[in-house]
Amino acid sequence: MMSGISGDQRLYSYSAVLMGSPILLKLFSHDEALASRTFQLIKRYEDLFTVNRAHSEVMAINHAAGRHPVSVTRPVYQLIKCAKAASMVQESAFNLAIGPLVKLWRIGFNGHSVPAATDIAARLALTRPQDVILDDAAGSVFLARPGMEIDLGAIAKGYIADRVRDDLQRQGVDAALINLGGNVHTLGAWSIGLKKPFVADNALVGSIDVVGQSVVTSGIYERYFEQDGRRWHHILDPRTGYPLDNELESVTIVADDSLDGDIWTTLIFGLGVEKGCAALRHREDIEAIFVTKNRDIILSSQRRFRFHLLDDSYRLTDCTA
Ligand code: AMP
Ligand code: MG
Numbered sequence: 001m002m003s004g005i006s007g008d009q010r011l012y013s014y015s016a017v018l019m020g021s022p023i024l025l026k027l028f029s030h031d032e033a034l035a036s037r038t039f040q041l042i043k044r045y046e047d048l049f050t051v052n053r054a055h056s057e058v059m060a061i062n063h064a065a066g067r068h069p070v071s072v073t074r075p076v077y078q079l080i081k082c083a084k085a086a087s088m089v090q091e092s093a094f095n096l097a098i099g100p101l102v103k104l105w106r107i108g109f110n111g112h113s114v115p116a117a118t119d120i121a122a123r124l125a126l127t128r129p130q131d132v133i134l135d136d137a138a139g140s141v142f143l144a145r146p147g148m149e150i151d152l153g154a155i156a157k158g159y160i161a162d163r164v165r166d167d168l169q170r171q172g173v174d175a176a177l178i179n180l181g182g183n184v185h186t187l188g189a190w191s192i193g194l195k196k197p198f199v200a201d202n203a204l205v206g207s208i209d210v211v212g213q214s215v216v217t218s219g220i221y222e223r224y225f226e227q228d229g230r231r232w233h234h235i236l237d238p239r240t241g242y243p244l245d246n247e248l249e250s251v252t253i254v255a256d257d258s259l260d261g262d263i264w265t266t267l268i269f270g271l272g273v274e275k276g277c278a279a280l281r282h283r284e285d286i287e288a289i290f291v292t293k294n295r296d297i298i299l300s301s302q303r304r305f306r307f308h309l310l311d312d313s314y315r316l317t318d319c320t321a
Pocket of ligand 2: 153154260261265
């Protein structure tokens with residue numbers, strides 16, 4: 001499941017495929033046991049949260065939709081509670097109950113045609129976050145209508161990246177990087193590449209220097225198909241049931257916690273550049289790097305990171321411009 005490759009400057013990389021993505025752990029000492037424990041931790045959480053298999057705690061909730069509440073373990077309850085709160089924010093593009101639409105589009109899972117409008121409308125009715133009923137005392141979750149499905153695909157990696165960070169810290173590791181495929185978390189100082197959208201190779205538009213921060217990127221180039229001369233990607237607009245369509249190609253959030261990064265990438269995709277910049281003006285804890293279809297790279301501020309442009313076909317500006 002994993003391979004240790006010793007690199008330059010005594011940097012050791014360990015990799016595994018989990019949650020449908022290549023996972024990368026970088027350490028400054030050769031420690032296969034630590035890498036193995038880290039991957040096991042990730043796998044345990046994946047087993048709780050996944051909706052891409054018949055069984056998991058989240059699937060148990062989904063299977064009981066419209067019938068009865070399901071008591072779940074603390075991490076699952078906590079993450080669902082947090083996801084519901086993010087979904088209930090006014091005009092939020094984030095919706096934990098988006099499952100029926102994700103399953104209909106199947107983007108990234110053999111989906112290759114736009115579903116019928118009537119099917120989209122029917123599924124939209126099953127995605128109301130207020131129909132996810134939480135009971136703190138029982139630690140249970142009830143989906144009020146049959147056919148409802150929770151999907152934590154937008155934030156499970158963020159939650160897990162934070163748990164890996166906590167675990168490494170507890171074990172006295174002071175320099176490490178974990179990459180869960182879009183979600184990067186760091187202990188110590190690192191430089192992280194920002195991918196150029198829609199190119200096959202690993203070309204970068206820039207690099208992001210951080211110290212002990214999470215760097216989360218969400219992009220419309222990650223999973224999509226093409227039809228009628230358009231790209232149909234995997235970040236859906238909970239208001240319409242169709243992929244979110246605006247000037248953005250990717251959004252990167254730099255924050256202490258990867259869970260915040262994951263929530264905010266989705267929120268910002270819903271807001272677009274102008275409203276996104278405005279929303280972040282009073283949030284010193286959340287910083288963003290927007291990459292647009294017009295090849296603008298827009299920085300919200302640079303308190304938590306330094307950005308270096310590596311591709312001069314892009315124009316670097318900031319939210320005040
Ligand atoms: P990410 O790769 O973190 O941007 O998350 C994308 C995944 O989140 C999709 O593959 C879906 O499983 C799920 N998803 C899509 N649209 C939404 C949405 N509006 N709110 C919450 N989750 C979503
Ligand atoms: Mg996300």
